[in-house]
Amino acid sequence: MTTTTQQPKAPSNGTPSRAARVLADRRLPVLVTAGLFLVMYAIGLSRYQNYGFAETQVFLNLFIDNSYLLVAAVGATFVILSGGIDLSVGSVIGFTTMLTAWLVEKQGLPLVIVIPIALGVGAFGGYLMGYVIQNFEIQPFIVTLAGLFLFRGLCLVISKESISITDSSVSSMAQAQVSVGGGFLSIGAIVSLVVLAAAFYVLHYTRFGRRVYAIGGNEQSALLMGLPQGGTKIAVYTMSGFCSALAGLLFTLYIQSGDPLHATGLELDAIAAVVIGGTLLTGGSGYVVGTLFGVLVLGLIKSLIQFEGTLSSWWTKIATGVLLCAFILIQRTMTARRKT
Amino acid sequence: MAEPLPVLEMTGIVKEFPGVRALSGVDFRLFPGEIHALLGENGAGKSTLIKVLTGVYSLDGGTVTLNGTSVRFHSPSQAQQAGISTVYQEVNLCPNLSVAENIFIGREPTRFGRIQWKRLRREAAELVDRLGLDIDVEAPLSSYPLAVQQLVAIVRSVGTGDADGQGAGTKVLILDEPTSSLDRDEVLELFALMRRLKGEGVAILFVSHFLDQIYEVCDRMTVLRNGTLVGEHMVRDLDQVGLVQLMIGKALDQLEELHDHQLHADVGESLLKADGVGRTGGIAPFDLEIKKGEVIGLAGLLGSGRTELARLLFGADQPDTGKVTIGGKQVSMSAPNDAIAAGVAFCSENRKTEGLVPDLTVRENIILALQATRGWTRPIPVAQRDELVAKYIKALDIRPANPEARVGQLSGGNQQKVLLARWLITRPKLLILDEPTRGIDIGAKAEIQKLVVSLSEEGMAVLYIAAELEEVLRLSHTIGVLRDRKLVAQLANGPEITPTRILETIASGEHQ
Amino acid sequence: MTTTPRWRTLTRHHLFWPVAVLVVLLLVNVPFTPDFFSIKMTDGHLYGSLVSIVLFGSPLILVAVGMTLVIATGGIDLSVGAVVAITGALTCSYISDQADQDALSGVLLAMGIGLVAAVVCGLWNGFLVARMGIQPIIATLIIMVAGRGVAQLITDGQIITVNSEPYKLIGGGYWLTLPFSIFVVAAVVAVTVALTRRTALGLLVESVGGNAEASRLVGIRSRRIKIMVYVFCALCAGIAGLMISSNTSAADGNNAGLWIELDAILAVVIGGTSLLGGRFSIGGTVVGALVIQTLTTTIYTIGVPTQTNLVFKAAVVIIVCLMQSPKFRAKVFGGGRLGGRFGGKRGDRSTATPADTAATPETVRTMEVS
16 A cells, blocks of 8 residues: 655665675675585596596585484574574484484384484483583583583493494495485485475475574564573574484494494584685574585585595695685674674 | 543553662553654653553553453553554664565465565555555665664554454554654654554554654543653643643742752863754754863753763764864864863763673773773783772762772762762773763762862763753753753853753753 | 691692692502502602602693683683694704704703793783783684694694704703703792792782782773783793693694693693682692693503593583582582682672672672683
């Protein structure tokens, strides 16, 4: 309905210029990361085309080899979007590998029972951390640090030794292949993509997802706007715990053993993937799709270094650090501009 | 014309805090389709009344009637559901989300739990359009200036209940100082929106420190003082002088009695000169000269730009325009360091957030400013430090007289004295005191005023800000009058300067 | 037990609880190892559980002392573990390239190179935090991730072993019957205390961490101070790196100083320094680091599987943090008496009069990290 009194419209200086709009667009960082991925992939193609880099399977392997990282990073995306941080990711993954291996091998439980137990334990751990963070107002950093210690310690309590899994159902599941185009994907890769799609739906099409963004944008405001944020925060950490446990299961499948030292420091990779994927570490801005590209970029660095042959594995860490630094500085300049 | 029934009626409202009665028996009514100003100086009870109304605070006595039924809210969201929405001075929205989402978050239209984005955007656009605003609802909120964000906040609060197709929407809209950081055009746009909402029958409660704005847009006003109701008037029935009197309180003749000029110390040569110093959103450019030994008092209502002026002279905020010269040398004012080096000291009105370091001891808080000028490598020798601290604890009668006490545990008056001591040991040439007597007991108040007089006699210049007119009058050689973020007059104190004269200047904004 | 005023003053002292925990932990050992407190002299060297606790705890004490100052400014430094690795790697690789590894000048130069690298890391962290305004936890994450890669790059992925007598001294040698590292720690702690309490640095650090805006308004140059504390923290980590690599006569880019940042933060928190910044206590941190080391030793001596060490640590973190959380105290102790001891920071706000709170817009203290 249009009223006849359309008098004082907002002055035109209220509307931002086109250039400013493009720069302030929250999708920009994701596009930058996607572009970076393409450029890196193109470099790989031109340098190693004689070594089979162009094969579809090399590309699909990125998904297979990093499926667990993707799932963990999706969980971390939720936490970081809400303005928190979760340092317990790697430990929960390590603990899940141990728990799974122990239950399957030493207790002889079937996988159908073990999987829900493992997921439940991870989610419960996340819930506890979220509960403490929310109700006692302790910084997420320190609470999840305690989680890191606790789960790594529980790994060692189960066993100091690595437990290899010989169960046939596990190995058959691990070796199952689903052909896609000119190659195949593992079950783990499929699961990780499903998790990604689900996360995207939750973040963008449910009220819960929007609350996560709102809390990350401005917690005080979210409270004053009447959003039930307490539950949201706890749910976010529960979700991260669940994702970590699921990532742990995928890791177990990928490596077919449980080891108390599995996935040490993986939380850093997950956080790095989220940041490189364009999510603001201060919360409130970012996309899980960006996280996918972040994971792919990290995975691609690894494969490029493998193909290069002469480069050693530690370049992965250095390259990750440099990328992390670059993206943090980009984020910083973007947020600085937004404020002025 | 018979008055319609009020949409909201509060009677005999009482709210107590430990040791303080913030509201004692306040009555307040609000009619549909009116803009109603709530006025009062700092601590008069405006914020408390609003917080009681919106369920932030619980009620200790009295009744609230909304649309004829008695209500009692326990949280802001309950009040919101009942149709009472509040928009605060700081925009409480999420800058990272789109305008449309900000309008609807928490009550997005969903279908089987899935947010219907198209419908959400369409409804937001319709709502914005209906209210006569030109805002792209898909743009992120942060891409708009603060003024537009403010408007979006109003749109959000007005849109309450719309999404589910039920609920009559907002009946009462509370605007708590929405205009303090807007420029003139933005204020006009806000007023247009307010008038449109008024036309739709919304009752608006408007809090503002700008008198002109109240006379421009409001129909009725309620004045509070010290937690009690002073009066409810139609805006057209009360002129500005009358209003200022109501707000400040004491009858004029009473003020005259208090007004005795104690201060006749000679002022010396020029110390500080400000030429066209100003800051957008802070205070309009002003010229000011301060002489040695002079006390300049700033008079004006809360939010008239008193603090803003002081902060610019200290470099706490950076001026956009103009230049400051101190002792003949231009000072850049890019940070407080520059001003401090030139001999300026500043006691902020916010003791807790901008003054004290509550964890540190009295001694540490006192020597902090002096130590900062010396840098970390040159600590004040222990003996000299203890002597200085002891001297000032004694001179200012800080209690407990224990330099080891944590400053956070002291009373307000003693905390203020600690801040004074902190700056006095730096031997400043100009001491800026922003509301040094607020929230402290009467004895400490008198001591601080006496101190100002003796400092001025020793040749220190003082810029003194206080809400109480008589305080300013009693102490100052010169009185700067502020109104609506402008320094409108500088009056040399003398027998002909009376509280009436200052009140008139504040009310009219004209230099007679 | 009567609560005499003296007893109360004692419990109020900021070191009381950390020391009490340490003493209890030490006493727990006695039933399991009756000669726990005895110190023997063999070959002119002192041996005993107490000596080894200090010896093995030395690197942690160093890192934690540096971390204390960073935390006091309201920051945090996650990169110390990586700095430990880089310093050890650089120093060891330089020494191993020498023809004569025992040459004192070569060893000193190598150590100098290592420490310069540490300082560079600290400057980088300080630059990001103070100049660029990036949250400390994020800024220091960069070196935490990349630093290990750099360390492995230096060592070429190998574990570099050195065979240098002078270098061995710092982390594994003895001097005047005691492990030399104890002297290094004592020196660093003494220098830190002197630097913070004999100059005005400590006061300014506490002021910046306690109230950043008030500090700006009294003219403290907080950027300079922040850069300094990050450099100092990295330097301490560097010395710890020398000590660790010297003790094992080897540099391991991957595992040297792994998780030491977490232990250090824990030590600082146990020592009574609030993660929100402000008041700090070097003595408390030293005791805190000793508590962590004693915990490890105790778990070992009482025969609980060593791997539960981490579970205990997690419990300690949670308990300490819960005790510091005003909300938890309010829930459990009903606004409890512990308020005086565990940072009354938030408590101060509740004493504000209504008029005061109305005047100041809710400025909720938020921590710079996270």
